[in-house]
Amino acid sequence: MTGVGWFAAIIIGAVAGWLAEQVMKSNMGLLMNIILGIVGALVLNAILMFVVGSTLGGWLGQLVVGFIGACLLIFIARAFRRGT
Template sequence: MTGIGWFMSIILGGLAGWIAEKVMKADMGLLMNIILGIVGALVANWILVAITGSTLGGWIGQLVVAVIGACLLIFVARLIRGKH
């Protein structure tokens, strides 16, 4: 299975993290946006594969999955810190 590559992972991760930051009204920096986007994509892809057996393909599909995953991570972090 071929992925999108490291460079595109960083670009998509940053974009996904930034979109999630705006959706969730969070205040993160560029590095945290990239980390949230990449880790969010990994988490959301894992959940999607566990539930449906597949994931969304292409850059757009992975961007959508990464945004959803990053939003999920922000939500969980707020629950743990008690900050809504």
């Protein structure tokens, strides 16, 4: 995560994952929320760096990126689950 430490990344990931869980109406649990938030932020940061050349920094920026990334991961997981 850009501009934040590991401890902050876990907190931001948990909040972003929880928010995504609420918006996407899924029931994942705390550990999965943290994982979704962190992995979602990493994936979306990589996409933003490739497409735009920069990403959002700081706590709030990473919260937004983590939230959108986690929503994206939940959407993709649901699409694969329905497809099989």
